[in-house]
Amino acid sequence: MSANTPVQGSDAVSADEAGAGGIGPGGVVAVVGTGTMGQGIAQVALVAGHPVRLYDSAPGRAEQAVAGVAGRLDRLVEKGRLGKDERDAAVARLHAAGALDELADAALVVEAIVEQLPVKQRLFADLEQVVAADALLATNTSSLSVTAIAGGLAHPGRFVGLHFFNPAPLLPLVEVVSGFATDPAAATRAYETAKSWGKTPVRCTDTPGFIVNRVARPFYAEALRIYEEGAADPATIDAALRESGGFRMGPFELTDLIGQDVNEAVTRSVWESFYQDPKFTPSLAQRRLVESGRLGRKSGHGWFSYADGAERPEPHTAPPAEAPASIVVRGDLGPAKPLLELFEQAGITVRRRSGSGYVALPGGGRLHLADGETGFEFPDDDVVYFDLALDYAQAGRIVLSAGTRTSRETLEEAVGLFQALGKQVSVIGDVPGMIVARTVAMLADLAADAVERGVASAEDVDTAMRLGVNYPLGPLEWAGRIGHARVRNLLSNLHERYPTGRYAPSLALARRGYDEEAADGAADAEETA
Structure with missing residues (x-):
């Protein structure tokens, strides 16, 4: 028991x-x-x-x-x-x-x-x-x-x-x-x-944090980690999670509202209660913010200034670029599949070919959905990653990740492609898993683990996260839409690049992924027969 x-x-x-x-x-x-x-x-x-x-x-x-x-x-x-x-x-x-x-x-x-x-x-x-x-x-x-x-x-x-x-x-x-x-x-x-x-x-x-304060930790922690790695600034990370991820507020503006001292104390309490499990590790950057007395709205300054007349920093937004006239989509884009219709509606010719799931750009570059890998790992290829969105049709912003080997031509083609859909585009550093995909994957992992350990039912976990912190979807429902196997693989890739245990997919998520693959395999076999 x-x-x-x-x-x-x-x-x-x-x-x-x-x-x-x-x-x-x-x-x-x-x-x-x-x-x-x-x-x-x-x-x-x-x-x-x-x-x-x-x-x-x-x-x-x-x-x-x-x-x-x-x-x-x-x-x-x-x-x-x-x-x-x-x-x-x-x-x-x-x-x-x-x-x-x-x-x-x-x-x-x-x-x-x-x-x-x-x-x-x-x-x-x-x-x-x-x-x-x-x-x-x-x-x-x-x-x-x-x-x-x-x-x-x-x-x-x-x-x-x-x-x-x-x-x-x-x-x-x-x-x-x-x-x-x-x-x-x-x-x-x-x-x-x-x-x-x-x-x-x-x-x-x-359990430490009950449902909401336990499962919600990655929403703050991943944003802080991405900031600490120098991949993006707070305003851009917030905009990505709001305008692409569908969250009501970004983590930096939300922690300013909550109080940096309060949010950091909850994170530290959960981390210590789980015997310093790396999945809950607090942020040094947030600790320094608290030590400096920048506690958020209540002190007049946190990640952002709240002084009279202070201007809020704007997210990084790429300048206009020309869209390619045509693209080749190789294989299945998974949760990004709705983009194909959007591209066609924008007048871009879309040719479909077999392959491993990416967009081939006219200049020879490739556009991949965030999967936990990075552009510099493809020394012979010109790669740009694009982030996950809750709903690509409704998203107001798309985030791209460019590596040191990404050519200007490929980046501009990728920027123009999404601008043709009426989206703002933010370009961030070559960070594994990017922003939305990485955050959602970690939320799903902690949610699945909580259910597996008997903390709460899957339905109650999703309900708690929607109603308690206004998430656009419960993390388990979201993982189901993306595909548990895809979420597991993204975390496995992150774990290879950050071998601390923080991103190692839980057994619960791994099981869901393998069960999903087995069910898909059985369905394909039945269809073939």
């Missing part, structure tokens, strides 16, 4: 005792901690119809939080999202608690206090002496072990993680985390409660 597998504790609340559904609308919900997250969770529970108690150990904070939540509800009324009668009824159900024993009638207590393990452990030990035996105890921690927080409790079976995302009233995702001793019925009860509040809950076991 995996150490992350929820087990039935001998003293846990049974399914019959806990009930199969969530906390009923009349059940009292207590929130301990009255910061932004605590107030947001209280608002969600209030709007769902629960009486809510707010408690904070700092004198006067709970009363301030009650006023703060009421103010939030007033703004919802002003925007027409909540009726005045509903607002008045909700405020009447909201009370400040002056002491923990005033939470005795709570059916659910959610903690949202400082991220310090001893503090949380003391709080829940005290709560256990106050609330009823069938009350659920939940932590909103994003970085600490749910198992460790519950480790000293007499009844850890009723303890779960309920990880909301900020702002809690707006973001739909809730990670329902089962610790080592969490009773399955308690997790189900927490799941159903979150669902009844209009949230989209996902189940996961107690």
Whole structure:
């Protein structure tokens, strides 16, 4: 049995005792901690119809939080999202608690206090002496072990993680985390409660980072690595992932928004929790940024300046170039196949021939989809790589990678080819895997590995990444579109060039790739027969 597998504790609340559904609308919900997250969770529970108690150990904070939540509800009324009668009824159900024993009638207590393990452990030990035996105890921690927080409790079976995302009233995702001793019925009860509040809950076991903060690491890490290698600047990397990859924000602007210190601390925490696994290695460049005090928007400067009048750096964009009149496509371009129709629509003659999957340009150069190799490895060939796109028809930018042996003629033909489709083109250094392809491959690898290890189901992983961090596709769905074998091969190529273990494809991804190849082989054999 995996150490992350929820087990039935001998003293846990049974399914019959806990009930199969969530906390009923009349059940009292207590929130301990009255910061932004605590107030947001209280608002969600209030709007769902629960009486809510707010408690904070700092004198006067709970009363301030009650006023703060009421103010939030007033703004919802002003925007027409909540009726005045509903607002008045909700405020009447909201009370400040002056002491923990005033939470005795709570059916659910959610903690949202400082991220310090001893503090949380003391709080829940005290709560256990106050609330009823069938009350659920939940932590909103994003970085600490749910198992460790519950480790000293007499009844850890009723303890779960309920990880909301900020702002809690707006973001739909809730990670329902089962610790080592969490009773399955308690997790189900927490799941159903979150669902009844209009949230989209996902189940996961107690692993560092849970789903989102575990699987999302490569989105930041690969961008930082590419920057550290001098292949592209932050503005160009951000533009590639937004305009070609379909992500809402690029990693540099997003970490400036989150706070460089916060993002780096989460990365470091996950890395250390996985015993310094190279797949999670933090960035020295980001560490230096934090040490310099450039924390992002909140400090006025991070990767970009936020001073009044400061201009945001523009991504590198290639000047206009003439498009070739015709190209030869040799073999299957895989996920880039939709480009063929786009080229033809742009008036470029496309001739199809057998081959290993590339575009032959008129001047003798070759155009390859990013596969984890580099141009300098083809001493007798003139090669340009192009990056993966979520949707080549919708992409506003295409990224090309030129090596030291790439001729000016080949590069200009490649630039002109994509400009003919109405795309902006960015040319970066000869970096293996480029930007989007490398990032998506690593996200898919960590996602597949998480599923294989029983952290969460494939469906829940994809749901969590779409709703928790607004990815355009879940990483496993994306890998399925690209082809698991292709993703595996890209990572294998990266691993050959960076033999640290960071890019070694997980067994889970390797299995998916081999299963895919076997299925394709069987289908081809049947068609031939």
